[in-house]
Amino acid sequence: MFIGEYKHTLDSKNRVSMPAKFRDDFGGSFVMTKGLDNCLFIYPIEEWENIERKLKDIPMTNKDARAFVRFFFAGATECEIDKQGRTLIPSNLKEFAKIDKDVVIIGVSTRVEIWSLEEWNRFNSDANITYEEVAEKMSQLGI
Numbered sequence: 001m002f003i004g005e006y007k008h009t010l011d012s013k014n015r016v017s018m019p020a021k022f023r024d025d026f027g028g029s030f031v032m033t034k035g036l037d038n039c040l041f042i043y044p045i046e047e048w049e050n051i052e053r054k055l056k057d058i059p060m061t062n063k064d065a066r067a068f069v070r071f072f073f074a075g076a077t078e079c080e081i082d083k084q085g086r087t088l089i090p091s092n093l094k095e096f097a098k099i100d101k102d103v104v105i106i107g108v109s110t111r112v113e114i115w116s117l118e119e120w121n122r123f124n125s126d127a128n129i130t131y132e133e134v135a136e137k138m139s140q141l142g143i
Helices: 020-026 045-056 063-074 091-096 117-124 131-140
Strands: 002-009 015-017 029-034 040-044 077-080 086-088 102-109 111-116
Touching: 002 015, 002 020, 020 040, 020 102, 029 045, 029 063, 029 091, 040 045, 045 063, 077 086, 102 117, 111 117
Parallel strands: none
Antiparallel strands: 002 102, 015 086, 029 040, 029 077, 040 111, 102 111
């Protein structure tokens, strides 16, 4: 399970150090793709395969389903962690997530998210929604 929030900086070759707590759970390689809310999603291979199976079952006759599958898979790339614990963020994903230099890496249960520091701060300071409002909406879903 991935939990926690870590701040890091990209090096000159667009590599970022992955938190040590996450490295073992990746088993050396993982899939990075475009996420929601202008961040990147990172999945261990096993979790990626679970998601892939679920997405294969949605009807391709549905326009929104086709769009989501295209978005999700087109941006995906298999990545590795080097011996120094770094991974490369491909330029197309770096651009998508508006990453310049400073990033925030967060654990979100079965996945990891990489955010530009600016986008993470913007997400957390969004005046239109509060943690309490989100919690209330989650309770309506039975959580």
